[in-house]
Amino acid sequence: MKVALIGVGQAGGKVTERLVRFDADMEFDAIQGGLVVNSAKADLQSLEFVDTQLIGADRVNGHGVGGDNELGAEIMQSDIDQVIGGIDGRITSSADAIFVVAGLGGGTGSGGAPVLVNNLQRVYDIPVYALGILPGRNEGSLYQANAGRSLKTIIREADSTLLIDNDAWHEQGESVEGAFETINENIAQRVGLLFASGEGMDGVGESVVDSSEVINTLRGGGVAALGYASELAAEESGENIRTVMNVSRQSLLTGTSLPDATTADAALLVIAGDPDVIPRKGVEKSRRWLEDETGSMQVRGGDFPLQSDRVAALVLLGGVERSDRIDQFMERAREAQKQEDEPREDPAEQFADDRLENLF
Numbered sequence: 001m002k003v004a005l006i007g008v009g010q011a012g013g014k015v016t017e018r019l020v021r022f023d024a025d026m027e028f029d030a031i032q033g034g035l036v037v038n039s040a041k042a043d044l045q046s047l048e049f050v051d052t053q054l055i056g057a058d059r060v061n062g063h064g065v066g067g068d069n070e071l072g073a074e075i076m077q078s079d080i081d082q083v084i085g086g087i088d089g090r091i092t093s094s095a096d097a098i099f100v101v102a103g104l105g106g107g108t109g110s111g112g113a114p115v116l117v118n119n120l121q122r123v124y125d126i127p128v129y130a131l132g133i134l135p136g137r138n139e140g141s142l143y144q145a146n147a148g149r150s151l152k153t154i155i156r157e158a159d160s161t162l163l164i165d166n167d168a169w170h171e172q173g174e175s176v177e178g179a180f181e182t183i184n185e186n187i188a189q190r191v192g193l194l195f196a197s198g199e200g201m202d203g204v205g206e207s208v209v210d211s212s213e214v215i216n217t218l219r220g221g222g223v224a225a226l227g228y229a230s231e232l233a234a235e236e237s238g239e240n241i242r243t244v245m246n247v248s249r250q251s252l253l254t255g256t257s258l259p260d261a262t263t264a265d266a267a268l269l270v271i272a273g274d275p276d277v278i279p280r281k282g283v284e285k286s287r288r289w290l291e292d293e294t295g296s297m298q299v300r301g302g303d304f305p306l307q308s309d310r311v312a313a314l315v316l317l318g319g320v321e322r323s324d325r326i327d328q329f330m331e332r333a334r335e336a337q338k339q340e341d342e343p344r345e346d347p348a349e350q351f352a353d354d355r356l357e358n359l360f
C-alpha cells in the first residue's frame, strides 16, 4: 500500500526516519513523503532522511514542550494550517492511507498527534491511522499519565491505532538509547513490511495481499498490533510447511508489538519469502490456526515475494483493545495521573507546578 507518513515529536521523528530508510533500502517504495513535525529544533536537526517542520516557535522558541502534552496539543492546533499545508503536496492521489507516528508519553507527540489526526480526517477521504508508542514500565509517572490520556483521544480520532509497547523488545542490561535503536529497527522492519505487503505484487498463486486487505483488517477501529517472526527456509516448498506454521505461531505468541494481544476482531497473515519455497498448504493451515487462536472469523491470508533465504510471518491484528496488556497499561496510567494530581511535598515543586498551570 502507498502510505504517507507524518512523525510528531522526537520518538515520532526517529521512527519515521527509520521507516523511510528501511523502505528505501529494501526498494519497496511504499512510503510517500515522510515529514516530521516537532517543537524542538535540535531534535529536527538530527534527522537526515525526512523533511522537517518546526511548530510552536512563538511559544517555546524551538525548545520542545518538556512533557506538557496540553501545550503540545495547543501548539499543534495554533499551527495546524501550516502543518496541513506542508503535508498537502506530499499526499498524492495514489496514497491509500496516512499514518501519524508519535511517542504517546512525551509532550509534543502525545498532545499534538491526536490534534493532527483529527484535522487530517477532515481534509482527506483515505483512512488516517496512528502508530503510537507506549512508554516502558520504568518510565516516570508523567509519561504514563500522558500516554493514558493521549491513547484514549487518539483511539477515538484515528481509524485505527497500531500500538507499539516500548517494553516489547527491550533486552535486559541494554542502555536506553541502545534499546530505542533496537526497538526502532524492529518497528521499521515490521511496519515497513506491512506497508510493502499491501502493494499487491504478484505472489504465489492467487493469494496476493493488497491494500484493501490491510484496510479491511483495521476497519473495526480501536487498537491494532503487529507480530513478526522468521526462520531459515529449506529449498523445497514441501519441506517448509512446518516452518511456515512455526513462524506464524512465533509471530503471534512471542513476536507481537503488544504482548498478550492474542484475541482479535480481525487478522491478516502475510507469509513473506521466495515464492518458489512458500507452500500453499502451509499458508492455509496457518491461516486456519490463526482463526482458532484469535477467535476471529475474519482472518485473511496471503504471501509477499521477497528475495531471501528466510521465510517470515507477519500478523496484523485488528481490534485488540480488550487485551490484558492494555488493561494493565490503563491502570498504570490512572495511578500515575493520581500521583501527578497530588500536591507535591516539596513546596518549591508545588510552586513550579502551580505557575505552569496558571500559565496555560
Ligand SMILES: Nc1nc2c(ncn2[C@@H]2O[C@H](COP(=O)(O)OP(=O)(O)OP(=O)(O)O)[C@@H](O)[C@H]2O)c(=O)[nH]1
Pocket (backbone or CB within 6 Å): 008, 009, 010, 011, 012, 014, 015, 038, 039, 040, 063, 064, 065, 066, 067, 068, 102, 103, 104, 105, 106, 107, 108, 109, 110, 133, 134, 135, 136, 139, 143, 166, 180, 181, 183, 184
Ligand atoms: N520506541 C522509541 N521510543 C522513544 C524514542 N525516543 C523517545 N521515546 C519514547 O517517547 C516518549 C517521549 O516522547 P518524545 O517523543 O521524546 O517527546 P516529544 O513528543 O518530543 O515531546 P517533548 O520532548 O515533551 O516536546 C517516552 O515514552 C520515550 O520512551 C525512540 O527513539 N524510540
